[in-house]
Amino acid sequence: MKIKSPxxxxREKYAPKVPAALKGSVKVVEGDKTQSVADQGEIEKMFPNTYGMPILSFEASDEKKNFPAMNVGVILSGGQAPGGHNVISGLFDGLKTLNSDSKLFGFLGGPSGLTDNEYKELTSDIIDEYRNTGGFDIIGSGRTKLEEESQFDQTLENCKKLDIKALVIIGGDDSNTNAxxxxxxxxxKNAGVQVIGVPKTIDGDLKTDMIETSFGFDTACKVYSELIGNIQRDANSAKKYYHFIKLMGRSASHIALECALQAQPNVAIISEEVEAKNMTLDQVVDQIVEVVVKRAEKGENFGVVLVPEGLVEFIPAMKALIAELNDMLAKYENEVNALDSNKERREFVAGKLSAESSKVFTGLPNSFANQLLLDRDPHGNVQVSMIDTEQLLSDMVKSRVKKLKKEGKFNGKFSGQSHFFGYEGRCAAPSNFDADYTYSLGRTAAVLIANGKTGYMASVRNLTAPADEWIAGGVPVTMLMNMERRHGAMKPVIQKALVKLDGKPFKTFAESRKEWGENTEFVYPGPIQYFGPTEVCDQTTKTLQLEK
Structure with missing residues (x-):
């Protein structure tokens, strides 16, 4: 017997809230024609059949429509994010509402399930087991990149076998690029198979005016903020450790910023600011040391420092080095892998880099340089989550304050502890906001499919209003795209949304960080609230509140 927690x-009994337009018959309203965010000529040339389509919004309608039964496929792609199961629940309910004879097939293990034709039909018994739960375990996920024509051919053949007329791809920027x-x-090919994307990533970097937030960001930040608050309480109790906490977010610092706004740590590094100010690694360390010294003068030899996962890629000299490493390791992968020792690999790589990057590379601690040579991710990029940036910063701060103590400029104590919060937040049971948002995205995808749309991403916006006032619709995926270098070649991809330094969330943080640094003004958010007053349980992220 499978035991469930109370x-x-x-949570099985929780009924997600949805926009008013999704509660009955829906009218699809076309807005303005669109173009890509950059590289319009190249993107249009590559997507002649799906470029320039209009933005769509849904309105409630009195008109009753009869929709034919359809077989639809769904995949979960990329890293997990809270709410994926509710997207599938919303999609299932939406399809069944439009025609009870429609069927939903889940492809197993991500995009590879599409090409390998591994699937299961998702029935009401299965769906009901997963409502409002975290994780992607209903069908599993994967990171297979769909880019070869043979993969497309196989996918089409497998869809025909199951008479599938539409696919829903739930994923982040790369997964929606696949879509x-x-x-x-x-x-x-006029194949008769529609494709709809759904915006997922806890990193929060899949965001535009039409995609106000990606699902999972809200829940993950609340989980991390609870943990940060717990550590802050411990630090304030023991009063002897500086905790360096690395948070997920390879390409943007949205999680670090949101958690800083929620928990008010002593230091939160924002990668985009580091890049904008052309800061070196030493200058980042100086910023932390300044806080450590000032707090020591007050007898406060403890604190909390938040570090974005992708920090090293935003330090200009390191960014240039990593870009060279990505291209060079793609070219010399076999030669590097054939070498026996880390020392040999470092020497080989240093000899292939430009003089400036070689100088940066050879000046790094050996352990850190070794981490930069680890296997790349499926997109050819360094796996920054494998780099112990938090420990590096802690060690460098320790070395710096030790020197200051010898010079008589520091009379306190410093002891560092390092943490990485990643997997802890990816599969949490979704917050009320994410449960509502993801279910609405699934219902939106069903309406887009029923109305014959393809190449769209499901969109639900006006998210700081009550759910009844949310605006559902669709955004052409090509609208979000630009050209970027991947594996040494230019590829069309969805442009990542970075933290805006002139935006209200960052400005609010910047106005307060000096006070948070010198004083102990920790906030302890506590665990996610599912039950209680709306003002406690249904709050969106501070980022979204400030932006709106």
């Missing part, structure tokens, strides 16, 4: 049993490429391929 929370699981209670756009697949939609264009099917449209060019």
């Amino acid at each position: 929370l699981q049993i209670a 756009a490429v697949l939609a264009e391929y099917f449209a060019a």
